[in-house]
Amino acid sequence: MSAMPDYRVWAEVDLDALANNLRWIRFGIGEERRIITVVKADAYGHGLPQIAGHLMQHGTDILGVANLGEAAAVRSIGKGWPILMLGACCSGGEFEKLCLDGVAATISGESEALELGRVAQRLDRQVSVHLKVDTGMGRLGVSPEGALSLARLINGHASLALDGVYTHLSSSEDDEVLTRIQLDRFEGVLSELTQNRLSVSHVHAMNSGGLVYEDRWVGNYVRPGLLVYGIVPSGRRRERGEWLKRLRPVLSLKSKVAFVKEVPTGSPISYGQKDVCSRTSVLATVCAGYGDGVLRSGGRRMEVMIDGKRCPVRGIITMDQMIVDVSEVPNVRRGDEVVIIGTQRGDGISAKEQAAAAGTIPWEVLTSITQRVPRIYRGVSV
Numbered sequence: 001m002s003a004m005p006d007y008r009v010w011a012e013v014d015l016d017a018l019a020n021n022l023r024w025i026r027f028g029i030g031e032e033r034r035i036i037t038v039v040k041a042d043a044y045g046h047g048l049p050q051i052a053g054h055l056m057q058h059g060t061d062i063l064g065v066a067n068l069g070e071a072a073a074v075r076s077i078g079k080g081w082p083i084l085m086l087g088a089c090c091s092g093g094e095f096e097k098l099c100l101d102g103v104a105a106t107i108s109g110e111s112e113a114l115e116l117g118r119v120a121q122r123l124d125r126q127v128s129v130h131l132k133v134d135t136g137m138g139r140l141g142v143s144p145e146g147a148l149s150l151a152r153l154i155n156g157h158a159s160l161a162l163d164g165v166y167t168h169l170s171s172s173e174d175d176e177v178l179t180r181i182q183l184d185r186f187e188g189v190l191s192e193l194t195q196n197r198l199s200v201s202h203v204h205a206m207n208s209g210g211l212v213y214e215d216r217w218v219g220n221y222v223r224p225g226l227l228v229y230g231i232v233p234s235g236r237r238r239e240r241g242e243w244l245k246r247l248r249p250v251l252s253l254k255s256k257v258a259f260v261k262e263v264p265t266g267s268p269i270s271y272g273q274k275d276v277c278s279r280t281s282v283l284a285t286v287c288a289g290y291g292d293g294v295l296r297s298g299g300r301r302m303e304v305m306i307d308g309k310r311c312p313v314r315g316i317i318t319m320d321q322m323i324v325d326v327s328e329v330p331n332v333r334r335g336d337e338v339v340i341i342g343t344q345r346g347d348g349i350s351a352k353e354q355a356a357a358a359g360t361i362p363w364e365v366l367t368s369i370t371q372r373v374p375r376i377y378r379g380v381s382v
């Protein structure tokens, strides 16, 4: 792309697509539900400050983060914006920081609740708490059987406010039965809380997979990450909702051709010489490698786009460069744009496709893009 002559590999982040996705998710979930947009891990590699700022401008309700560093980054942009920390605090210092930054806590157990309560009391703060229930994920969360007594403890504490209750789905894309069991358990907890007159304002369970594949959306909030970035997670279950087709990928990953040469049959390619040309070939060296986040495990199954055509990656992907077979594309030259994720002349390669080539998931493809790769924002309203 001639407009960006100085970058060797870069990520284009389309903020209009982001706003479009938020609008369509809102449409999809209906007016009776609100949204916690998940911006952990540098907003899935898109750049946390820019993404959080844009989501605020376009009216997200709550931002979900993994840790307090991310919470502070969100806080520095939107002073009073509600933030939920999805992870747990690991130290007294973290409890203190959470209280001082006004971040809502995820609480999974009694000792955690009591420590948070003590710290909040000492600092003379009231802390918002979302109680997490483990319905089958086996990660954070109290057991469904223990939820009521933990809810009572939080509710009875002067410095803690029981504002939310949530759970996380383990298998929403693939397994209807496991998902149903999890949602049943969660609803069991909810009705127990209601019967005991514990009212909680924020109830949430649906991640992206849940929104795409499940028709029972439990809760008055939803909690998508991947969907916000315009990627519909693949799964064995059947997708629901026409609005999903309106989502657009926010991120493109691009690079450039650095060098082109024609080589004879039998020429070896890259480390270990594991790949060999079976005919006279034209090879392009591209300035992107695993040091930029192009997953090494994708080598030889991956394709990239050059001049609107798909070209196979050959040999092992190296730290800073990879080798692409451009034998089928006439006149490839140094400086030509290479699309690793995104579209070129109407055809495209998705993060999902690159994930499949690397034997992983699109979440990992996005969060693997390293700091060396500049993020270029498009559609910024100044």
Ligand SMILES: *Cc1c(COP(=O)(O)O)cnc(C)c1O
Binding pocket: 038, 040, 086, 168, 207, 208, 209, 223, 224, 225, 226, 227
């Ligand atoms: C990451 C995360 C999400 C978002 O997941 P997606 O699959 O990207 O939608 C939601 N809830 C919790 C607790 C998470 O950790």
